[in-house]
Amino acid sequence: MSNTAAIRPGGPALPEWVRRLPEYLMIWVPLLLSAAHLVSFSLWTIWISFTPSTLIPVTGWVGLRNYTAVAASRNWQIALDNLLLFGCAFVVLSAATGLILAILLDQRIRGENVLRSIFLYPLAVSFVVTGTVWSWLLNPGLGIQKLVHDLGWTSFRFDWLIDRDMAIWTIVIAAIWQSSGFAMALFLAGLRSVDADIIKAAQIDGAGPVRIYRRIILPSLWPITITVVVIQLQFAISTFDLVRALTNGGPGIATQLPALVVYDLMFQRSLLGRGAAAAVLMLLILLAVLLPYAAWRYFQRRRAAHA
C-alpha cells in the first residue's frame, strides 16, 4: 500500500504521512477531542472535589472534607433515600410493565405495530414535557383529583404531588409511563428470538401456554432482563429533567435526587468543591451498578467464546 503513490502516474512523490494527513486529521481530531474531554473532564471534576473551591475553582487541598460535608447534609441523605426507593420501584415496575406489554404484543394480535408505537412514543418526547404534563395531571387542584371531584365523588383523594411521603411516587409513575416502552422493545426482541423449534417440541409434548412461558420462554429472557435493569438504573441515577419539571425536588426537599443536589450545589449555592464531590459520588453509585454488569458481560462473552 505504501508504494501505491510511487506507481500512480503523474503524482509527485509526497511522503506518505503528508499524503495521508487529511485522513489522519479527520480520524484523530474528533476521536482525540472526545476521548481527551472524557478523561480530562473527569479528572478535573475529581480534582475540584478535593479543593476548597466555592464561587470559582481554586487550588488547594482539603482532603475529603467536601465529601464528608455532602454526605452529612440532609439534602444528600434525602436524595440517597429517594434514589434507593425511586430506583428500586421504578426499575422493578417498568421492567414488569415492559415484560407484560411484550408478552401481550407477542400474541400475534392485530394492530401490533400501532400498539407498539403507542407504548414507545413517550421516549421521543423530552422529560421536560413529560414532567410538565404529569405535574398538571397529578396536581390535586387541577388534574385527576379535580376531575373526580367535579364528577361528584368529593371524598376522592389523589394528592401525592403535594404529599411529602408520597411525592416521590409521582416521579415513579411518570418515569414508568415514559420508559416502560423501552423495556418492552428489548423484551419483545428477546421473545422473538426464542427458538421456535423448542416451543413446537414442547407443544407436541402437550405443554400448555402458561407452562411454555414459565419453563422455556421466560428463563431465556434473563440476560435481557439484566440489561434492562442496568440501563434503567443508569437512567434512575442520573434523573434530573423529569424531577425538575414535575416537582422541582418538592414539596420542600421531599423529592430531592442526587442530580438535583449536584446542580443546586454547583450553580445555585456556588459551592463548586461540594458540587464536584456530589458529582463524583454520583459516578461512584453508577460504577457500583455498571462494573458488576461489565464483569458479567465479560464472563458471558468468554463462556460463549469457549462453548
Place this chain on the structure above:
Amino acid sequence: MRDRTFAPRRIWIYLVVSLIAAAWLAPLIVVVLNSLRTNEEIAQGSMIGWPQHLAWSNYAAAWSGFCVAETCAGIRPYMLNSALVTIPATIFSTMLGAIAGYAVSLWRFRGDTWIYGIVTLGLFLPQQMRLLPWTIVLRDIGLINTLAGLVLIHTIQGLSFTTLFCRNYYVAIPHELIRAARIDGAGFFRIFWRIILPLSAPILIVTVIWQFTHIWNEFLYGVTFTTGQQQPVTAALIALSAAVADIPQHGVQSAAVIIAALPTLLIYLLGGKYFVRGLTAGAVK
C-alpha cells in the same frame, strides 16, 4: 401462545392491551384538548375536559405572544434556538462519527481499540461530571451563553453514540471489499465516498434520528450554559411555567408544550422503525 386456538382468552388480551394503550395515550390527548381550551374554561373545571369551542388562539399566543422573563415573543425564538443547536450538532456528530466508525472498524490503526474504548465510555459518564469543566472551557473560549457553545458540546459528546452506532454497522462490511479497493489505489476518503457511504443509509438514518431526538430534548446543558434569549426550548418551557406560576395560563402552556414536542414526535412518527433500532442498538452493545 403463538397460535390462534384460545379464542376467549384473546378477547382478554385485546381488552387489557387497549386499556393500557389508552392510559399511555391519555396524557397526550389531555394536553392536545387543553391546548384548545381557554384559560378560563380550564380554571373553572379541571385540566381534563372537552373543549367547549376550539380556542386556536392559544397556539398563536404560545408561538409568538406570551412573556418569559421580560421578553414577550412566545416560544418562537426558543424553538429557533433549539433548531440552530440541534441541526448543526446532529449533522456534525453524525458525519464525524461515521468517518471515525469507518476508520475504527475497517482501517485499524495503532491505538484504535484504546481510543474507541475510551470514546464509548462517554455513553456512561454522567453529565454532572462534565458540567464544571465545560463551564470553564466555554468561558475561556468565549462560547458561554452562545448557541455555538451548545453545538460544540453536543457534537463532541454525540461522537460517543455516533461512533459506536457506525462502527457496529461497518464491522459487518466484508474486509475484502476494502482490500480490493485499496489494491486498485483508492485511498481512505475515496473508499468512504464510493463504497461505504452508499451502503450507509440505514445507519445514518438511525444516527440522525437518535442525535436529533436527544439534542432537541436535552435540558441540563441548555439550562446550565445559556440564559435568557439564548436558551433552547426545553429550558424555556421550565422558565415559562415559573414565570406564569402566579396566574397560570394552562391553555397557552399546553399549546407551548405541544409545539415544543412536535419536532421529535413528527420524526418519531415518520421514522419509528429507525428510532426503535437506535434505541435497542444503544442498549445491546
